[in-house]
Amino acid sequence: MLIEELAEMKREKDSVLNERVPPLKLTDLSVSELQDLCKDLHKKIDIVDEARYDLQIKVERNDLEVKSLGHKITEMKGIKKPLLKRVKKSAADSMLGAVADTGKVKADFTSGLKKVKKEEEKEEVTDWRKNVDAMSGMEGRKKLFDGRKLTKTANIVPGAFLHLKGETQNCNHPKSKISASRRLFLKTKLVKKAMAMLEAENEQKANEKESTLNERLPPLMLSGLSVQDLQNLCKELHQRMDVVDEERYDIAMKVSKSNAEIENLTMKIIELKGKKRPQLKRVRVSAEAMMGALLGAKVKESVDFKANLKTVKKEEEKKEEVTDWHGGSAFLSTHTTAARLLGRTCNNTRKAPAAGQSFRMSKYKVLVMRHGEGAWTKENRFCSWVDQRLSEDGVREALACGHLLREAGFQLDVVFTSLLSRSIHTAWLLLEAMGQEWVPVVKSWRLNERHYGALIGLNRAEMALNHGEERVKQWRRSYDLTPPPIDESHPYFLEIYNDRRYSTCDVAKEHLPRSESLKDVLERLQPYWDGTIVPEIKRGKLVLISGHGNSCRALLKHLEGISDADIVNVTLPTGTPILIELDENFRPTKPMQLLGDQEAIQAAIRKVEDQGKVKQVS
Numbered sequence: 001m002l003i004e005e006l007a008e009m010k011r012e013k014d015s016v017l018n019e020r021v022p023p024l025k026l027t028d029l030s031v032s033e034l035q036d037l038c039k040d041l042h043k044k045i046d047i048v049d050e051a052r053y054d055l056q057i058k059v060e061r062n063d064l065e066v067k068s069l070g071h072k073i074t075e076m077k078g079i080k081k082p083l084l085k086r087v088k089k090s091a092a093d094s095m096l097g098a099v100a101d102t103g104k105v106k107a108d109f110t111s112g113l114k115k116v117k118k119e120e121e122k123e124e125v126t127d128w129r130k131n132v133d134a135m136s137g138m139e140g141r142k143k144l145f146d147g148r149k150l151t152k153t154a155n156i157v158p159g160a161f162l163h164l165k166g167e168t169q170n171c172n173h174p175k176s177k178i179s180a181s182r183r184l185f186l187k188t189k190l191v192k193k194a195m196a197m198l199e200a201e202n203e204q205k206a207n208e209k210e211s212t213l214n215e216r217l218p219p220l221m222l223s224g225l226s227v228q229d230l231q232n233l234c235k236e237l238h239q240r241m242d243v244v245d246e247e248r249y250d251i252a253m254k255v256s257k258s259n260a261e262i263e264n265l266t267m268k269i270i271e272l273k274g275k276k277r278p279q280l281k282r283v284r285v286s287a288e289a290m291m292g293a294l295l296g297a298k299v300k301e302s303v304d305f306k307a308n309l310k311t312v313k314k315e316e317e318k319k320e321e322v323t324d325w326h327g328g329s330a331f332l333s334t335h336t337t338a339a340r341l342l343g344r345t346c347n348n349t350r351k352a353p354a355a356g357q358s359f360r361m362s363k364y365k366v367l368v369m370r371h372g373e374g375a376w377t378k379e380n381r382f383c384s385w386v387d388q389r390l391s392e393d394g395v396r397e398a399l400a401c402g403h404l405l406r407e408a409g410f411q412l413d414v415v416f417t418s419l420l421s422r423s424i425h426t427a428w429l430l431l432e433a434m435g436q437e438w439v440p441v442v443k444s445w446r447l448n449e450r451h452y453g454a455l456i457g458l459n460r461a462e463m464a465l466n467h468g469e470e471r472v473k474q475w476r477r478s479y480d481l482t483p484p485p486i487d488e489s490h491p492y493f494l495e496i497y498n499d500r501r502y503s504t505c506d507v508a509k510e511h512l513p514r515s516e517s518l519k520d521v522l523e524r525l526q527p528y529w530d531g532t533i534v535p536e537i538k539r540g541k542l543v544l545i546s547g548h549g550n551s552c553r554a555l556l557k558h559l560e561g562i563s564d565a566d567i568v569n570v571t572l573p574t575g576t577p578i579l580i581e582l583d584e585n586f587r588p589t590k591p592m593q594l595l596g597d598q599e600a601i602q603a604a605i606r607k608v609e610d611q612g613k614v615k616q617v618s
């Protein structure tokens with residue numbers, strides 16, 4: 001069986017590679033044709049080599065993550081930890097890890113292992129497997145409980161990581177001597193410093209990449225070459241392309257394998273965590289502080305996410321009074337459009353009821369949200385169907401969103417996601433933060449991000465520089481403009497279409513899109529909405545859709561009746577739930593609400609819009 005599988009894999013690889021690098025035909029080619037062929041091959045090698053380089057980096061990152069998750073599982077199972085070596089992480093990453101002071105986020109990193117290890121040794125006293133015999137009855141349980149409490153407190157004191165300007169907090173002290181605002185100030189400073197270091201590191205990495213790639217493939221020198229020389233050069237380049245492409249293929253396979261492994265390990269961790277809740281308060285402060293620092297907003301010393309949530313809740317209650325849909329004039333004056341809610345000024349095409357017409361009752365509620373920030377957002381590249389994971393901020397956003405929904409008392413019955421990890425992880429983290437992990441998560445490619453075709457992987461700011469900001473805006477936001485399709489020479493083609501997940505779809509792989517306009521997205525999404533999601537809502541279930549920027553835009557367009565022209569001005573922030581209330585005919589009864597701190601939401605929208613500008617506004 002295994003042999004058969006291996007042979008099948010080999011056959012598939014050969015056929016893919018042969019298709020990508022067809023045999024050379026050199027006979028009868030003139031000098032200029034041979035020169036063009038050389039240039040073409042050289043360019044292809046350049047593209048494939050860059051993809052190979054990126055994939056290799058990904059393999060290394062994934063390997064680290066697999067190790068880190070493996071250690072975490074070992075810790076969670078209460079097995080004595082193996083002697084851990086420090087995993088090499090960038091300074092900025094470690095700082096960010098340290099600032100993210102939930103045990104959860106930090107535990108994914110191996111920085112500070114020595115400290116954790118010392119604490120772990122104390123675990124021997126509290127490990128129930130070893131101590132439950134020795135400690136019988138309630139007495140034993142009490143000791144066990146006290147012991148756990150102590151160890152836990154020691155582990156989560158964030159000051160253990162802070163050594164800024166000589167200010168040190170001893171993690172053995174049960175209570176911090178630094179005031180909350182001071183701690184927040186220090187954290188913000190750390191984040192800013194970490195961001196600056198991260199930028200410097202990224203620049204260094206980009207330089208390294210450029211010089212490595214240039215070294216591996218020096219520029220072509222064609223002048224003065226005879227037909228014979230050119231033919232030889234073509235052969236050489238062709239052979240080289242073959243080698244580079246095969247290596248790229250193998251590395252891509254490794255990436256898929258390690259992605260699957262990471263997914264499994266993450267699942268395992270979530271299972272092992274069981275009902276354990278995250279440290280709510282710490283996430284709140286941290287998320288707010290991070291957001292303030294990352295958005296460059298002035299961080300108020302008194303920031304308290306919980307307080308904000310409460311305020312938002314109160315404000316929402318107030319809004320509810322004003323937007324009471326039983327009262328006609330109130331409805332007319334406050335029935336804002338999706339676009340206005342998203343900070344825009346266009347008009348809704350759905351009219352408020354005319355005088356004398358009755359106002360509709362809300363029968364159903366549905367929550368729609370764009371996943372937390374993805375890893376490629378930081379690099380400002382079109383990600384689309386490439387399966388990037390959440391960034392650290394994305395993880396924080398998903399957790400914060402879960403806390404917000406939990407505070408607001410939402411009880412979910414089913415969550416729908418795309419087939420892409422960033423949307424699935426958002427759902428998992430959100431459910432975990434809500435303490436509703438048992439809720440089913442249903443996945444479909446029909447909720448995938450819009451397929452950006454040949455634009456996938458390209459940097460938006462560079463595209464704006466080369467093609468103009470207006471063109472990039474059209475590509476990103478217009479209703480019916482389809483970007484050029486992806487083809488097999490595209491560096492991410494195989495990674496996408498060879499992925500096993502796309503063999504599970506309700507359409508054959510060859511009929512999956514190669515590029516999509518928003519209109520196309522709505523066309524593939526609507527049958528799923530009508531046939532799968534709506535029936536669940538009709539059964540009285542509270543549904544949350546953890547989708548993508550454009551799959552959610554398509555859905556909102558449909559539900560809110562936003563016109564083709566107005567949808568251009570609708571941009572969704574990451575990690576922000578949108579509450580939609582519908583009547584029995586699935587028409588909205590009131591303006592949709594973006595839940596959370598409205599100022600932060602507007603800033604997050606602007607941040608997404610600015611990605612399409614030549615100069616990034618931080």
Ligand SMILES: O=C(O)[C@H](O)COP(=O)(O)O
Nearest residue numbers: 381382383384449476549
């Ligand atoms: O595909 C992507 O990269 C994003 O999820 C959406 O990108 P956009 O904001 O450029 O549409």
